[in-house]
Amino acid sequence: MNNSMQILLQIYILSARELLRNRIGLILLFLIPGFFLSIAIWTAGEGALPIKLFFQNQTEIILVTQQKVSLIFIAASVSGFLTAFYANILFHKNFEYQKYCISLGLKPSLMIIGKFMFFISIVIVMAIFISVIISLVIPIEQKLYSFAGFVLLGVVYGAYGGIVGVINKDYMVALLLIVLLANLDIGWLQNPVFYSYAQETEIIHWLPAFYPSQFILTSTFTNLNNYWSVLMSFLYILSFLLLLFLIMYLKTRNLYHE
């Protein structure tokens, strides 16, 4: 194995060990979605609600029970918030140590790629966990796509959490910025019960969680394809990741001595 691969592998393993040593954090990472989903299952009713799904050039209205809508909406909210929060910790908490390692000769690109690889793994594990819980309670029309939707949402919000984490030295400011966008976007405006009857939906379309949530809702409740949402989600992911990598590169480039 060449040296760069060894470094990437070590960054991955050390990030995993860091997370495993934070036992309460790790438990909460899985307990919180479980708790929220249980509350949704317990409290939501069986009455049918018409909700709107957005495609590239059209909208579809479908009838779904309150429990199913709540479950998917809560799952998406929790997934978005937790991935943003975790990415913030991953990229913010030990940023000084990462800078120190770069000053000792670690290439900034390897550090960024290693951290990102581990982050993607966490997003996938969380998406599997959430998808399994949901599929035990409600029938899912396109299981693989629904799971992929949660991964897309996790990466979009994770990249946002990472950006906020590396920009702000103050952890509390970073955390509040995540709470602000996550609550506003995925925790409120992307709620199908809210936006289906909203008088103005233009702003909702521009928020980062819109396309991934539309892909999740379409895949969970219908047999329809919503490739436009996938494409737009990738566009958001690409833009956010480019911004994250650029900021990290700019913040560390002077530390690396050839």
Added chain:
Amino acid sequence: MSENILCSVSDLSKSYGRQQILDECQLEINEGEFIGLVGENGSGKTTFLKCLLGFTKPTSGEVKYNCSLGYCPQDNVLNNKLSVIEHFRFIETIYKKRYHIDRMFVDSLIEKFKLETYLDKLICNLSSGTYQKIKLMTALYHKPDLLLLDEPYDGFDWQMYNVFWEYIREFKNKNTGILMISHFVFENDKFDKIYELKDRKLELNE
């Protein structure tokens, strides 16, 4: 830059907003030269060192290197969730890309700094003196040509303080250039040159 100059700093200035910290500082560190950097608290010594390494971007001026670096920071920058051995393994992988690692030397560092019993401990559980040893050992690990040390013996007991000076002598004898921030007047005779940061200027104390 001439071959035996390891680091050259020219006209280095640093301001935070309107507050100027460093003003056109000049410095050259040659092979085998041991330089002390002194100054009052808050005079800008650490800022100067951070500018040298790129942690802080100078407002103007230039820093050039001609060698490998070892850096022992003053701040507690280590990852608290790693064990000591995990930190060293990671650092070794980074160093191995460019430098030869002398295992015998690394083992002697672990032995002399009495770190054997701490290798499996998490960094967050170490005392301040042991934490400092990890930072110092990280700087010495790959036998760099130039050592940049920011109060490197902070928290050491007398025995470790002497071990520290043993290594400094050993490195100096092997032609390593050393720049060290120090507060102690009684160490002054150990340095080849002493620079003082005073009124934002770096002055050579004759």
